Amino acid sequence: MKETEFRDIVSENQDRVYNTCLGFMKNDEEAKDMAQEVFIHVYQNIAKFKGDAKLSTWIYRITTNKCLEEIRRRGRKKRSAQLSDISDEVVQNQAPDFFHPGVAMEDKERAEILFSAIEKLPDPQRTAFTLSKVEQLSYEEISKVMEKSISSVESLLFRAKKNLQKLLTHYYEAV
Template identity: 45%
Template structure:
């Protein structure tokens, strides 16, 4: 069933259409929320909030964008609100200091900041899922719009046009955000791997 028909049916009170929408987009939204909060349980709670908002607000949807774009906007808003309300938790505060010298290639303080929290050796930090953790921390240090644009492009495989629709900006602005995000990520990750590889 096409989204346009699902929307029409849901606006007419057809709850089965809502179930289909949830089944269609739930995993995508869960993954998107997870990349903001890095916690499965929190991401699941946020995903539930997103679809509650979809159900409550469906009559406000005016078909000026795709349904998926509208749902992603809600997901991003909910995720950012969560981070702000929790003040990004201790993890996010630590990640800022971890890469505080992002403009200094080969910064010596980076080594100290990484080893201090749990006294792990460089070799252990690079085992298994630790590379993913390092990338997550680097992503978290990006300015908000850069992080959103990059993750939508890289992980959700959105086109620049789709990202522009989600963020309400021009395609050229999306291109600029993603370019700057890549530059900043290269700096942060180069600082780390230059120290330990």
């Protein structure tokens, strides 16, 4: 791929990649690092892109996978597949370095708490919720990124919302 072509791809997609990485990493510097990792992966694997989906969909998919891989690698997240495990966990404010430039000042504290709760979700719910709330993708777009049906995405978002409400209820009961 020529340098100019790559620059075009970066220019068209850098904001959405960076914004999505922010949704997962909750930190400006880490999001920038992850976004660079994503584009390096795009550059190295562009030949594998079959064109059966939009380029942006493919890039979103790489972004979410890369972010989740990095999170797992750092061991930040306890994987709790059982609803009972999730409901027993109290959300701790575990992100002293939280910084999302898109969060309004008056919402910063609550957003920090919510992002900590989102961390506790199973990966599919977390991905769907982040793409919906942070990146504001439609159900159809999310289904293409996650390669799931629209009804599966709806179900994931419903369960994510319910689990977050449970987690936050526990948090505020403990405060």
